Amino acid sequence: MALRSDWLPALAAFESAARHQNFAHAAEELHLTASAVSHHVRKLEDRLGVALFQRHARGVSLTAEGRQLADAASDALTDLDGVLGELKAGRDDDRRVRITTLHSLTYTWLVPRLPTFSAAHPDIHLTVDTEIALARFDDGGPDLGIRHGPGHWPGLTAHRLMDDTLFPVAAPDMPGLEKVATPADVLALPLIADLSRQGWHDWFRQAGVHGAKFDERLVFSDATDALNAASFGLGVALARGCVAAPYLDGGRLVRLPGPAVATRWSYYVVYPAHRRLRSAARTFLDWMLAQVE
Incomplete structure (x- = not known):
């Protein structure tokens, strides 16, 4: 017997009713009335020539034939649901x-x-x-x-x-900051570094402070960690402008005297x-x- 498209509503109603063992619950799931679900099931039974449910005062229960069809319908819908999910996931992946x-x-x-x-x-x-x-x-x-x-x-x-620049920053309440008036004065403060290719040596040379000897108290692998450390008053960090912007705008850091040195990269x-x-x-x-x- 060929499966025609006009069987699908009846099969959907039957599968839901079989799963719930209740026409009213199936109707609620399918947004139908209980009588509509019952009609679909009757129509399916007439076409197949077998009873799919036993009807009694307390509700309905599947017959042996009904159980056989319910298992097949459940497997088919599960397979369809999987394919539909994969297709939708593929479409979502494009976005x-x-x-x-x-x-x-x-x-x-x-x-x-x-x-x-x-x-x-x-x-x-x-x-x-x-x-x-x-x-x-x-x-x-x-x-x-x-x-x-x-x-x-x-x-x-x-x-x-975008291009970027390097310049020193520190917490506004860092001890000793009030004495910093020139780039050379930065040497008196604890210095924080990261693993960027350009560091304090490059900045001091561009700032005209030659032969500077400095001690990098803290070194971080990430520039954000270096800025966070500076915002807690642990020292002066050499900041990249685009990374430091929210710290400066929020007042967590202030820029110190000296040039903004263009980064090579x-x-x-x-x-x-x-x-x-x-x-x-x-x-x-x-x-x-x-x-x-």
């Missing part, structure tokens, strides 16, 4: 952008701006990875990456996001040169570039 970036830039520059992106593109979902190790842009890997470097990496297309958005960006990833890339115009 998800995976980005690998730096923790410091994520915390201080990217996250504060994301509400604007989410409001403009509520259908695009983001996965942000801030691992220190450089991610591989394999199939299934990130769509975009933000890197701090010279701007050329084999196999990657790079868009300049810049921030870039990168992606595989051989791969065409999906629509959602292109939208996110364009949005990031617009943030710094």
